[in-house]
Amino acid sequence: MRVSLFVPCFVDQLTPRVGMATAKVLKRLGHQVEFNSAQTCCGQPSFNSGQWDVAREGAIRALGVFRGAEVVVGPSGSCVAMMRNFYPELLKGTPHAAEADDLAARTFEFSEFLVKKLGVTDVGAKFAKKVTYHDGCHALRELRLKEEPRQLLRAVKGLEFIEAEEGETCCGFGGLFSAKFPMISTAMAQVKGGALARTGADYVVSADPSCLLQIGGWLSREGKPILPLHIAEVLANDA
């Protein structure tokens, strides 16, 4: 399949290894991977801040970037939810509505794409570590993904999977919420990060790199011995 990568703006700038890992897994499975460097940000920060007019400009631009892509795959439940669920709402009643619906139908979160679209759970990865998982709220509740990433992780050779308490609790990121209401966001990170650290896992894995910024940032500041890792990075590991 011809896969067009949708790389979140902060992954592009802060954790590019997540994008590279995503591409590596998809190529290993025999797919043709493209990256259109005209892409930037999906516009979610403005959308979530209520600035729908400017967010709409970003959305319309993204429609152009991914026009003609066979499928669009992004390693972020949140950014994919923006395209899948919120572009159609944002562009409803505009001349772009049909194209937004069309893009939504062609756009997949990475773990969703592997399990639901390709029907693959074993991607030939090896990772001999103890791992727990964090469900990003957008993946969990906007895209309704719960089992897909777990199926993928359980098929990784050597990986020991541990569920954490507070399984469906938000990490407190919420985009600009994390900086507009830092005291609430931090309290939420304590609840989530504490539960993850108590598992004794080596890594907290997620399909949402934005949650990993929050969780990883808090764990690092608190000196907890558990590291954030994107699911694509686990699946890319084959040595």
Added chain:
Amino acid sequence: MSDSKAIFLKDATVNAADGDQRAFINKALGGYYTNRDLQKARYRDWERARDAASMAKWSAVNDLANVLEKFVGNFERNGGVVHWARDAEEARTIILKIAEDVKAKAIVKSKCMTTEEIHLNDALEKAGYGVVESDLGEFIQQLRGEAPYHFVFPCMHVKREAISALFTKHLGTAPTDSPEELTMIARRHLRQLYIDADIGITGANFLVAETGQISITENEGNARLTAALPRIHIALSGIEKVVNHLDDLSVLLPMLATAGAGQPMTCYNTLYSGPRKKGECDGPEEFHLVLMDNARTRILADPEQRDSLHCIRCGACLNVCPIFKNIGGLAYGTTYQGPIGSVITPHLRGLKQWNHLSGASSLCGACTDACPVRIDLHHHLLHNRRNAAKQSPTLFDLAFHHGFTFVIKRPWLFALGGRIFRATLPLLQKLPLPYMGAWMKTRDLPKAPAQSFRDQWKNQNV
């Protein structure tokens, strides 16, 4: 910044840093989660039950004028008196007038958030009436001089020792740490008050149009006494509480109990059908119902958020809300706390002053999944943010988002900006910049890589 926002930020900051209190609330809700899941599992299909409950409310709310008219006709035929109140002021005036007409001295009340919404106790006390809350939690909050912390569990934040000390102070009883004994103290104190009261004030969980009955749900039996013993019964209800059929309660009552409190059914579910009739030996001589709008028609006029009128005030959205659990109910400064409060308070009290509640959410959506009547809660928080940005945008927000969009529409500028951002990140982290400063106070950022993804991709593919 609005006053309400400043107070919210201050209280939320204090409460979010109070680890002990947060742990106490979390523990209190722990039992609820277990019971709720147990009861949910007894439904053949919880999701279908949510559909049915939602539809029961939807069909009444979307035909509100007709259903209300039908309800009122039947309620009056049962011998009740209906009063219409456009807003809180009118509702208070009506209730004060009834109290004056019947020469009331003492008033007893059962739990009713709508009376909290109109600050009825204050108005009654100012007019010289003694008024006592008969729900145990509300009674405790009344003695504490504090608003309800949670609209279903008003004193869930108060520890047992504090309740004992409160009773010792106000009622002169001996200290005890037995919950049963504490309940008995309140019960003994309240029993005489029901007998002495001239007026009993209740709320209403549902108004049943086809029978003209009022449905009240409770666990303590206090609402039954409040409605039955005093000679005058006044019920205050929002107009959105009406449902078409008695049969609707067969899904709404269990859903209310399970979603809100993890119970199969609430202990007492009573239908009130007007005042004492000829030949009956109990019940009030007069039964008044105040039907209040107070901005509900404003919500009704907004098709996008109309479903927030489905709310049956079960409290499920509060119980699962990480914001509520970490800042507590009092920090909201509203009658209705938690997600539903954040959605409707801007409609009730003004978007400009209360939009910050819609902002104070990570939009995790736990509330929407928990809602038994399928209110699209977390998306309505987004809608409130959008409406507020249109109605009264801040200069900072406009500059920030227009600037950001200017950059992301130009990939070369985005790439250049990213390069500068990565190169200067160690310095930026130390500066008191908006957003960055708030983040860095409690969290680290990953070390910026030398190359962005787009650079790595290009280099790999040359």
